[in-house]
Amino acid sequence: MLYHLFSLLTEEVTFFNVFKYLTFRSILAALTSMSMWFIMGPWFIKKIKNYQIQQYIREEGPESHKKKSGTPTMGGLLLLGAAFISAILWVDLSRPAVWAVIACGLMFAAIGFQDDFLKIKRKHNQGLSARQKLLAQFIIGLAVGWYLYSSPGFNTVLYVPIFKEINLDLGVMYIPFAALVIVGASNAVNLTDGLDGLAAGPMIIATLTYMIFIYCAGNATFAQYLQITYVPGAAEVTVLLAAVAGGALGFLWYNTYPAQIFMGDVGSLSLGAILGASALIAKQELILLVVGGLFVMEAMSVIIQVGYFKATGGRRVFRMAPLHHHFELKGWPEPKVIVRFWIIAAILAMIGLSTLKVR
Numbered sequence: 001m002l003y004h005l006f007s008l009l010t011e012e013v014t015f016f017n018v019f020k021y022l023t024f025r026s027i028l029a030a031l032t033s034m035s036m037w038f039i040m041g042p043w044f045i046k047k048i049k050n051y052q053i054q055q056y057i058r059e060e061g062p063e064s065h066k067k068k069s070g071t072p073t074m075g076g077l078l079l080l081g082a083a084f085i086s087a088i089l090w091v092d093l094s095r096p097a098v099w100a101v102i103a104c105g106l107m108f109a110a111i112g113f114q115d116d117f118l119k120i121k122r123k124h125n126q127g128l129s130a131r132q133k134l135l136a137q138f139i140i141g142l143a144v145g146w147y148l149y150s151s152p153g154f155n156t157v158l159y160v161p162i163f164k165e166i167n168l169d170l171g172v173m174y175i176p177f178a179a180l181v182i183v184g185a186s187n188a189v190n191l192t193d194g195l196d197g198l199a200a201g202p203m204i205i206a207t208l209t210y211m212i213f214i215y216c217a218g219n220a221t222f223a224q225y226l227q228i229t230y231v232p233g234a235a236e237v238t239v240l241l242a243a244v245a246g247g248a249l250g251f252l253w254y255n256t257y258p259a260q261i262f263m264g265d266v267g268s269l270s271l272g273a274i275l276g277a278s279a280l281i282a283k284q285e286l287i288l289l290v291v292g293g294l295f296v297m298e299a300m301s302v303i304i305q306v307g308y309f310k311a312t313g314g315r316r317v318f319r320m321a322p323l324h325h326h327f328e329l330k331g332w333p334e335p336k337v338i339v340r341f342w343i344i345a346a347i348l349a350m351i352g353l354s355t356l357k358v359r
Contacts, residue, residue, distance in 0.1 A: 027242070029243040034082075034250040037079075045072055048261065053074050054072055064328065076267020079247045082243075092236045095237075098240055101281065103144070105274040108140060108186055108274075109270035111128070111133060111140075113266040115127035116265050127265070137273075181279060181288065185295070189269070189272030190269050191298045195337060196259035198338050202345035204249055205349050213284045214281060228356065231281060234282065272295070287355055301322050
């Protein structure tokens with residue numbers, strides 16, 4: 001909105017040319033969404049408390065988490081609201097890629113909202129069933145995959161990081177592959193959201209990393225130099241991701257240990273979906289396994305734990321899954337688990353970025 005207004009004014013006042021730069025608008029977008037949290041955060045948390053929208057801790061979780069029961073939840077509503085309002089102000093909304101990411105985030109937010117609503121209504125940590133959530137997620141993922149596949153000139157080739165000679169054109173199979181990326185990322189972030197600030201911190205790191213990937217993919221000169229796929233119009237998603245990162249940073253101010261509010265599934269599912277959709281648009285799908293490696297480890301710990309438990313009749317690999325609970329039960333204080341996981345996320349992000357030039 002403001003971007004389009006200032007674009008009209010550039011002919012009259014040369015100063016407004018600065019708003020054409022993605023980097024400048026990305027900073028403004030991040031600051032705008034973050035500021036919304038500082039302005040509205042206390043009021044929002046108070047309202048959530050008044051309506052008794054609170055977290056219900058699962059009974060099989062660590063004993064130390066019982067004290068967190070009653071903490072306000074669904075902070076993802078303000079997080080996404082701040083991010084998307086900021087995006088509307090500073091993003092060139094004529095770019096289809098921007099709307100693809102926004103639509104994906106909103107639809108996954110709707111699933112998370114329904115899940116959170118049922119938990120609050122039932123006053124129990126059981127919302128939608130796993131089957132219901134996965135079915136809805138895959139339908140949305142397939143819809144996004146179909147949209148990308150049918151977009152004129154969209155590249156369905158899957159590139160392998162580092163090895164530029166290895167690539168596979170998935171053709172129409174790119175649609176289910178896209179759904180798998182989005183659903184996998186969404187649920188991996190959701191499983192990581194178990195400690196104060198644990199999901200928000202790595203999400204900010206991964207989002208900033210994909211801002212760089214998308215900026216490079218959307219710039220013909222950089223794409224050619226780095227020997228990556230050029231995706232026309234993709235660079236504008238950089239501003240949207242900056243708004244998401246800013247919103248997550250503002251949320252983290254109130255979510256850091258001890259948390260004043262949780263993001264809920266409405267936040268974690270949608271943020272993961274946005275990350276997955278961004279990886280598809282940047283044509284950096286496989287490197288998401290590295291950049292989002294912390295989320296992958298958390299998800300794999302659950303898969304391994306459940307599989308091993310069923311196969312061995314009750315034996316466990318970890319003391320508790322997801323992985324962060326394992327370290328809690330080993331005696332690590334919650335802040336130590338959180339900060340060390342953030343460090344791991346930062347290291348993995350740097351490894352992922354290094355693949356841009358290692359080809």
